Amino acid sequence: MEKIGLYVHIPFCKKKCFYCDFVAYPNLENRIDSYFDNLYKEIDLYQKNISVDIDSIYIGGGTPSYVDYKYIEKLVEKLKNFKVKNLKEFTIESNPNSLTLDKLKKYRELGIDRISLGVQSFDDKVLKNVGRDHSKEIILNDIKNIRKVGFKNLSLDMILNLPGGDFNVVKKDLELIKEIKPEHISYYSLILEKGSYFYTLYKKRKLKLMDDDLERGIFLYIEKQLKDLGLFRYEISNFSKKGFESYHNKKYWSEGGYLALGLGASGFLSNIRYSNVRNFIKYENLINSGKFPIETKEFISKSEREKEYIIFKLRECEGINLKEFEEIFGYSLLNKYSKIVDKYYNLGFFNIGKSLSFTHKGFDLSNEFYLEII
Known part of the structure; x- marks a missing residue:
């Protein structure tokens, strides 16, 4: 489990x-x-x-x-x-x-x-x-x-x-x-x-x-x-x-699962991202009627998970393990995103080896890359 x-x-x-x-x-x-x-x-x-x-x-x-x-x-x-x-x-x-x-x-x-x-x-x-x-x-x-x-x-x-x-x-x-x-x-x-x-x-x-x-x-x-x-x-x-x-x-x-409880809390389980209600009365009424106090729920598809995985893992200094990415999604990140990765590598955003990770410049200007990847 x-x-x-x-x-x-x-x-x-x-x-x-x-x-x-x-x-x-x-x-x-x-x-x-x-x-x-x-x-x-x-x-x-x-x-x-x-x-x-x-x-x-x-x-x-x-x-x-x-x-x-x-x-x-x-x-x-x-x-x-x-x-x-x-x-x-x-x-x-x-x-x-x-x-x-x-x-x-x-x-x-x-x-x-x-x-x-x-x-x-x-x-x-x-x-x-x-x-x-x-x-x-x-x-x-x-x-x-x-x-x-x-x-x-x-x-x-x-x-x-x-x-x-x-x-x-x-x-x-x-x-x-x-x-x-x-x-x-x-x-x-x-x-x-x-x-x-x-x-x-x-x-x-x-x-x-x-x-x-x-x-x-x-x-x-x-x-x-x-x-x-x-x-x-x-x-x-x-x-x-x-x-x-x-x-x-x-x-x-790293897109790991987490259960979230309480007013306004947001969780992620079994590829479903959800958020609880933010109002005390709604929260109380739903719970006392035996219902989960969830306000929004969204199924995250494989393609959405892939984009989120790239964005969140690049927040970490160790970046994206390229072998691990291929094992999870079934194809090479560098092949699929060769054009955009090459562009930002040439601009000094990335280190590329066994992992793909941001340089200092990449961290500072990461939103430029994120806007293109999504």
């Missing part, structure tokens, strides 16, 4: 950040009880109807650490009714100011072995600019407690090109990262998502950001500094120490 990942969405947080367009709702304490009751029922529905072997769990949000520990404890107990005996990785997302030493100890007791901490920046001015509700001091204290209770797999989420986050801020952030010694770093560029406050400001020309060339230059500096710290780039925005690559997230990039 194929081993799949499991994603669980917790849509609550204390404050919605200005760049966020996720299914996340601030200060809705009055909905937490009923939401988890419905989430447990959704788990029961899947356990009665499908048989899966799960080897990674990722609890995301929102801010899962925002809710009381008792909800996570019961959630994990419910999840044990799936086949989850030999987990490779068990992650919970958290934000500074939502963790306590006691909560962290209890997470460890539940078997959670990886913390993904939403830092974004250590600079207090930048944090205020993006609507965060914590300071550098709080971040560092939380990290101290994460290490104190014994977590040996810490991932920090950082964002480049936040308002006020100039090159000097990045350099100071990297100095702190050097002291913290995390096992994993996600360093994303700011994306202006429709529905976020920053998107609205940008449309009104009230948001000042770096130009693309400056941002690319700073990202190259970040990559070199992290490499010197033993954090190697293995995906377009992700860096880790050897052996600490995100096992769960690699399923997304």
Whole structure:
């Protein structure tokens, strides 16, 4: 039986950040009880109807650490009714100011072995600019407690090109990262998502950001500094120490199967991609009528899978294993796409050997290639 990942969405947080367009709702304490009751029922529905072997769990949000520990404890107990005996990785997302030493100890007791901490920046001015509700001091204290209770797999989420986050801020952030010694770093560029406050400001020309060339230059500096710290780039925005690559997230990039539970969660099983409803009332009504709370469902054909496989695998630094591609799809990638691959190889986008992978230039300008391949 194929081993799949499991994603669980917790849509609550204390404050919605200005760049966020996720299914996340601030200060809705009055909905937490009923939401988890419905989430447990959704788990029961899947356990009665499908048989899966799960080897990674990722609890995301929102801010899962925002809710009381008792909800996570019961959630994990419910999840044990799936086949989850030999987990490779068990992650919970958290934000500074939502963790306590006691909560962290209890997470460890539940078997959670990886913390993904939403830092974004250590600079207090930048944090205020993006609507965060914590300071550098709080971040560092939380990290101290994460290490104190014994977590040996810490991932920090950082964002480049936040308002006020100039090159000097990045350099100071990297100095702190050097002291913290995390096992994993996600360093994303700011994306202006429709529905976020920053998107609205940008449309009104009230948001000042770096130009693309400056941002690319700073990202190259970040990559070199992290490499010197033993954090190697293995995906377009992700860096880790050897052996600490995100096992769960690699399923997304390699078209592996994953079951998704909770409001707005998206999954991929048996060549079907689906997304749950994003409305609390619809979610509750569907579950209480014994139906899966799915809003959209799409069968991914072989040709669509092929294009997605190319796009997602090229996100990883190791790229596409050409022999593996031929075994999966039955023909040579280089033969089928010779014209487009040759074009971008001659432009300096690709390394070609046993694998097809992007160069630095290819990563920076990958959208040009993607627009042609789809």
